[in-house]
Structure formats: C-alpha cells, structure tokens
Amino acid sequence: MNLKKLPKALLMIVFSFSTILTACVSQTPHQNNNVKPKQTALAPKEVNTSSSILLNEIMAWAKKGTVKDCPFNALGSTIEKAKSEWGEPDKVDLAGYGSYATYNKKNIVLGYNKAGEIFDVRSYSKDLKEISDKMLVKSFGQPSEVKDNNNEHIYVYELGPELQFKIIIPKSSNVIDHISVFNTKRAEANNDYILDIKGKSNQLTEQAWTSMQKWRKDIVLFSKSQENVYINGPDKRKVALTFDDGPDEIITPAIIDILANHHVKGNFFFLGSRVKEHPNVVKEAFDQGNLVLSHSYNHVELTKLGNAAIREEIDRAGKAIKSVIGKEPAILRTPYGDTNVQVAEISKQEGYSIVLWSIDTLDWSQKDSKNIISNVIANVRNGDIILMHSDSDKSETKKALPLLIEELQKRNFEIVDLQDLLNIKAYQ
Template sequence: MLIASFFIIITACDPQKTIPSENVKPKQNELHPKENVNQSSLQLDEMMKSAQNGMVKDCSFTVMDSTIKQVKAEWGEPDHVDQAGMGSYATFSKKNIVFGYNKAGEIFDVRSYANDLKEITYEMVVKSLGQPTQVRDNNNDQIYVYEAANGIQLKIIIPKNKQFIDHISVFNTKRAEVPNSKYDYILDVKGYSNQLTASAWEKMLNWRKQIVLFAKGQENVYINGPNRQQVALTFDDGPDGVITPAIIDILTKYHVKGNFFFIGSKVLDHPDVVKKAFNNGDLVLNHSYHHVELTKLGKEDIRTEIDKAGKTIKSVIGKEPAIIRTPYGDTDAQVASVSKQEGYSIVLWSIDTLDWSQKDSTNIVKNVVDNIRNGDIILMHSDSDKSETKKALPLLIEELQKRNFEIVDLETMLNVKAYK
C-alpha cells in the first residue's frame, strides 16, 4: 500500500519529544549495501529545494498559499479524509500525495509517498543534508526534521523496522496553527474624519458598535478576517471610467489583488473596466443594483436588488458573485437571511478610511497605518471623485508591505466562495 493508514497519518503531524539525533541513527549494518550515493544526493538536493518553495516533487500545490479547494478543483475529490492532529488529511492515492489542511481550508502539510523515496536510507540523507535539526520518536517511526525555510520544515519519516524512507512531509508551522473562528476574533471598526459633525460621528460610532454585535451572531456576515498577518483592500461604488481603472493599474504594479464591490446599475456603463478588474485577478463583487438602504426594503425587493446586480455582473464576466457588501453597511437579520438564501456572504469592513468624507490622501493612509491589525478589511471607494484615494493607494500598499502584511483577496482571507 502506498498510502499509510490513519495511524501513519498522525505520525508526521503530532509534536513529539526531541531527542539527540546521534542516539537514533540506524545501525551501520542495517544500511543498504549498494546505495547509489550520487543519484540519492541529487534527489535529496532536489527534495530540499522543493521544500524551500513549500512543495514536494511532482506536486504544484504548496504549503505557502494553496488550499484544499484548489486541489479538489484540479484533482477531484480525495479517496478519503481523516481527522488527525492539527487538522484534516486528504489522501489522493493515485498521486501518492496526502494534504493536511486547517479549518480555513489552507494546506499546511504536503506528504509524498513516491516510490523512489523507498530507495533512500538515513545515511544517504545525512550525507546530503547534514544532521537534522530535530529527531522525533513517534511509536513505530523516526521523524527527521530539517528547517527548509522560515517556518517551513522538511520531515523525513523512516519506520524503525526498515532501512528506507516511507514518506516525506513539507510542513508550514505557521499555517498549522488553527485559525480563530470568526466568532472568536471580531475587530472593532476603526477610522476617523474631521469633516463629520458631532451628531454624524456619534451616529457612526453607534452603528459600528451595533454592527459588530450583530456580526457575532450571523454565520454569513463578516467584519474582518482571521487573526493572521493578512489584510484585504476593498473598493466600493465603482465602476467608473477613470479612478477604477487607475486603481486596477496600481494593484497590478504592486502585484496585489483588490476586491471591487460594483454597483449593478453602473456595470453596463463601463463593461471594459469590469472585465479589466476580473482579468487582472481582482474580485468583482456585488454592491446591490441601485445602492439603496436594503433594511428599508421588503424581502422581495431586497432579493431583486441582490439578484439583479449579480446577474448584471455575470453578463459581463461570465460569473455571478457570491459576496455582497450592503450599501452603507446597512444590514439586519432580514437582509442577512435573504443574502444567505441567494448564496451570498456579506462582507463589511473593520477599517473605514473615510475617503468619502475627508477626501485627503494623508488621512486615508493615516486611518490605516494607525489602526492596522491582523485580518483587517479596509474600506475605500473607486468612483469618480476619489482621486485622493488613487493618490493614497501606492503609499498605503508600500507601508503595509513594509510591515509584512500579506495583501489578499477576500476569498483567500475568509475561505468563502467569491463566485457561485
């Protein structure tokens, strides 16, 4: 059998007591007498290089940025899935690959059971890679751990009663940490404008408090992402013919993805801009058809606003969104219920740049950098009077990258479908 049982699946993921490597080396007379040192050395060098990139040989999915959803889209359903240690393990027998993934669907462990591994001994490993950082004694196996890159481990698993490798594991220690549930990690909404009256500011603060409390009890309403060093840049109220395409170009220049909540009634006025965002890899999402307060509508009118905008976007890009941002953040139980029935997640924000109020690039940047936290969803706008937002965006991206925040799309951050 190429793929080990549930017991073997556990062996490379559960932390064990670290012991000195010299105490657990196989005896010399147990080593294969006719090993091909040169061939094994090349193979092990290739193994380490692949691990440094978060992958194993003959598998393009990585522990850096792949998800089990992406694997299933390309390879189909796994032969079976087991719960073990830090997450779930999906076995693809024909590929000789097992993926470990966390609750967010992020792959943190890729294991290879390739046949050519069965010809490599511990002695060959040490000759090529040196002494392991750790050696773990786990029931019937010895697990030899090498640090491949920052947070990425290469684990080599050799059964105690055998001479040769059984399988290897490339393991992302950061992703292996179980991400916080959306119910456990909800941020307060931040951002300030000196252009708001005292009463308007008080009203905004009250809305912020109420919407956070509301989101805590709603399965499909998000204020922010998990407690990881990621942020999402979102842009409402487009498309237009000037600001939106300029923002798309800036995102492209910095190799980051944005999230555009487009108003349905504007989409057919600027179909080329909508296609540009989609073709760039940015998410094209729903912001209702007429940009009205949905809580003031009846159930069927809410449904029409959502459905009409979604179908209009689909007519341009060929896909209907599965994420909506309610205009003004105006959301209640009925809006959440109808959105869920229509197959939508509602994504609001945890930082409001207030680029619609204090239209000043300095304040836009300040609202973000003074408040930035893990998992923040940042609200900006891309309609025609947001030239200061366009001006602020490069400065904002550079500062976030300087602080080592990964800028991602909402599908990646929240592990929800972007499109139906």
C-alpha cells in the same frame, strides 16, 4: 357489662364507638394519653415539598444542558432544529454573544451563535415564580458566584468546564424571574477574533460621528450572531483592500493599474447599475485577477425594503456582473453597511456572504490622501478589511493607494483577496 343482654341496636352503637377510639389511638402509638397531640404546622414556603421537587427536576434538566419542556439543549442542538420543530420564533433579538429567539407560547428563549449552535436555553415558566432565593440556596447550596447586574441578581452554579446554570432574581423581588442553562464554549465559538471598526474624519458633524459610532458597535455585535456576515478576517498577518461604488472611467481603471503594478489583488464591490455603463472596466478588473463583487444594483438602504425588493436588488446586480465576467458573485457588501436579520437571511438564500469592513478610510468624507493612509497605518491589525471607494471623485484615494500598499508591505502584511482572507467562495 353483660353484652349479651343489651338490645341489638345498642350493641352496634357500642362497637362503633369502640372502633373510633381504637383508630384514634393507633395514629399516635407512643403518645402519652394525658398530653394532647400537637397540631402539624404548615410548612413554610422555604421548605415547601412541591417546590423542592420542582427544584430537583430543574437541576436534573440543567445537568442535561436544558430546561423542562424544552427538547433542545445547549450541548448539541441547533437553531435550525428548533425552527424545524417549533417553527419561526416570535422575535429575534441581538444580545451578548449572539441572537436570542423567543417562543412566547413555550415560555422559552434560545440563544444561538454565528454557526447556529444553541448556547443558551432559558425558561420563563410561571412555576418559577413560586421559588424564592432562600429556597434556591437551601436546595442547591451556595452558588459559585452571584452577579449584580443592574436591576437583578444572577446566581451562577458551575455544572462542568463548559456548562453554567444561572438563576435570575430581580432586586425588586425575592422570587425567580427566569433560569438559563449556558454553554460558555459555544457562546464564544466563532466570536474569538472580532475586531472593532476604526477610522476617523474631521469633516463629520458631532451628530454624524455619534451615529456612526453606534452603528459600528451594533454591526460588530450583529456579525457575531450571523454565520454569513463578516467584519474582518482571522488573526493572521493578512489584510484585504476593498473598493466600493465603482466602476467609473477614470478612478477604477487607475486603481486596477496600481494594484497590478504592485502585484497585489483587490476586491471591487461594483454597483449593478454602473456595471452596464462600464463593462470594459469590469472585465479588466476581473482579468487582472481582482475579485468583482456585488454592492447591490441601485445603492439603496436594503433594510428599508421589503423581501421582494431586497431580493431584486441582489439578483439584478448579480446578473449584471455575470453578463460581463461570466460568473455571479457570492459576496455582497450592503450599501452603507446597512444590514439586519432580514437582509442577511435573504442574502444567504441567494447564495451570498455579506462582507463589511474593520477599517474605514473615510475617503468619502475627508478626501485627503494623508488621512486615508493614516486611518489605515495607525489602526491596522491582523485580518483587517479596509474600506475605500473607486468612483469618480476619489482622486485622493488613487493618490494614497501606492503609498498605502508600500507601507503595509513594509510592515509585513500580506495583501490578499477576500476569498483567501475569509476562506469563502467569491463566485457561485
């Protein structure tokens, strides 16, 4: 063909068509022109590129002890730091090794221990819902362990001697619900010697006993997450004798004398309202070297009060005691052991540790000296805090006390005050 003789417009069409053909051929340089090119198939979800990139990012963050979009980690961060930057969480729940703070807008949950150290960083990001179990194994390989936990599977990947990466997948689905970066050492910190609460009474109804058992389990779990709430002391051959609900004119003075005669110290949790009625008894308890501590002012359930009322109960009792002995206590026993996050936090703000008990003699229920002694001797362990009472109807407690002290000493238990046992200050 003589291109020079073609009209100019037609010549342009020819060149354009030629260019298109050249471009098409250049995209498949090794393709046989007689074979039609195969169409590229859509990638299955299991090998989706964007999800693969996300998984790589997730693992990279996990190795740093955290999750994407969270500036706090399970290696060195604290809940106080999180609160200072993110504010108060939407809610705090007790579970496992400690407390879990939920930040809904962040899709993040932070688990922290009694010392406030973050040990668990969880993400509930919507992006995770696009990742299946098959993708997970394809990208990360087989997990170290797969746990079957009620309605979910937990894929566990070990990232080091202390760090675990957990992926939680509901059994009803094959996609991720949430992920967790978990520090086992921090999770177990301060929780290595927590005793369960012992003591029985045949005077309790079945319903009352069931309720008590539930409370005991819940309060022990709760204490693990609170740095200022104690159930027992360390694993040393020491115990503490504590007495609630005094003072009175008969039983409390008798108990003070018994302790003095046996050269041991006790811990009196006095009610502020009764301190004003019997200041001389309070002064005598203090002068004999016993700890004079707070049991609130009116012996009401603090968890049923508002913040101001809780603070008033603590403050009034502290001031009443200080007016007699010249010192305000730094240890509080909540009435009935009734304690929650709100009560613990306000107590901390007021300068108080909350000390409960690990053995309940139940001298208020089964008022029998033999049962009181048996509840202690049959259950006593290192670090036990023993609960008794010193109000006016506890004559059996007074009767049991000398025998109880002697039996503990025969078993080589040192009877100490709570300041010694727990290494905390008794007064502010």
